[in-house]
Amino acid sequence: MQYRNIVILTGAGISAESGVATFRDNGGLWESHRIEEVATPEAFAADPILVHNFYNMRRAQLPTVQPNDAHKALARLERELNGKCTIITQNVDNLHERAGSESVIHMHGELSKIRCEACKSIHLWEIDCLTETPCPNCEQAALRPHIVWFGEMPFYMDDIYGLLRSCDVFISVGTSGNVYPAAGFVSEVRRLGNAHTVEVNLEPSEGTSLFAECRHGKAGDLLPKLVDEILRLN
Numbered sequence: 001m002q003y004r005n006i007v008i009l010t011g012a013g014i015s016a017e018s019g020v021a022t023f024r025d026n027g028g029l030w031e032s033h034r035i036e037e038v039a040t041p042e043a044f045a046a047d048p049i050l051v052h053n054f055y056n057m058r059r060a061q062l063p064t065v066q067p068n069d070a071h072k073a074l075a076r077l078e079r080e081l082n083g084k085c086t087i088i089t090q091n092v093d094n095l096h097e098r099a100g101s102e103s104v105i106h107m108h109g110e111l112s113k114i115r116c117e118a119c120k121s122i123h124l125w126e127i128d129c130l131t132e133t134p135c136p137n138c139e140q141a142a143l144r145p146h147i148v149w150f151g152e153m154p155f156y157m158d159d160i161y162g163l164l165r166s167c168d169v170f171i172s173v174g175t176s177g178n179v180y181p182a183a184g185f186v187s188e189v190r191r192l193g194n195a196h197t198v199e200v201n202l203e204p205s206e207g208t209s210l211f212a213e214c215r216h217g218k219a220g221d222l223l224p225k226l227v228d229e230i231l232r233l234n
């Protein structure tokens with residue numbers, strides 16, 4: 001089967017082999033923190049110093065980790081496919097871009113950006129951000145990580161549902177199927193069209209039974225093979 005319009009949903013599992021911690025694999029902890037402590041608007045309101053420090057550490061980790069074979073395989077797929085290939089990622093790291101992928105939608109935001117709550121401007125950001133750091137645009141000390149926290153609306157949802165509607169294969173990689181709305185995308189694909197659906201994950205995810213095809217194991221082993229198969233037919 002030739003595919004001309006591929007949508008790939010990625011989650012924390014695709015970056016695990018690069019040394020970036022997932023949180024479902026650590027009993028609901030993300031780098032030793034409970035999610036409610038660092039990834040909700042309420043947590044930021046209660047303790048902005050702790051939350052800024054948490055994301056400062058995650059941002060500082062980025063230059064120390066490298067894209068792995070799974071990120072590289074997806075970049076090759078985009079480069080060599082005779083068609084359209086879009087990554088929708090729940091990840092806030094920049095490993096897809098650093099592997100060479102260009103069509104990447106960060107539905108949960110990006111560590112390498114910061115946003116001003118006062119003037120709404122968004123800035124590329126590589127250094128630490130503190131509660132007193134002034135916004136480069138309006139100079140108010142109202143910066144927050146450009147991250148979608150639990151309880152907030154993910155970005156680009158209209159674009160994403162358009163992509164789910166029009167794809168001819170939907171591949172989910174390294175995501176536990178616990179975090180909505182991403183966990184519901186496979187059902188949307190099935191409801192909206194006839195696309196083939198594939199899960200690539202270390203273990204069966206919560207939504208594994210919703211996929212037509214499942215491949216379980218490490219993304220760094222499985223994705224290069226899957227990409228070879230798709231490109232051979234293309």
Ligand code: NAD
Binds near residue numbers: 014025091177218
């Ligand atoms: P998750 O942590 O809930 O689940 C990760 C899944 O990946 C698990 O099912 C696990 O079995 C699988 N996995 C682990 N290692 C793997 C490997 N080598 N190959 C294939 N699969 C592997 O992640 P999620 O579903 O993406 O939800 C977590 C949320 O936390 C996301 O919204 C994301 O924003 C955030 N988060 C992001 C990062 C990141 O940017 N790298 C890291 C941690 C958490």
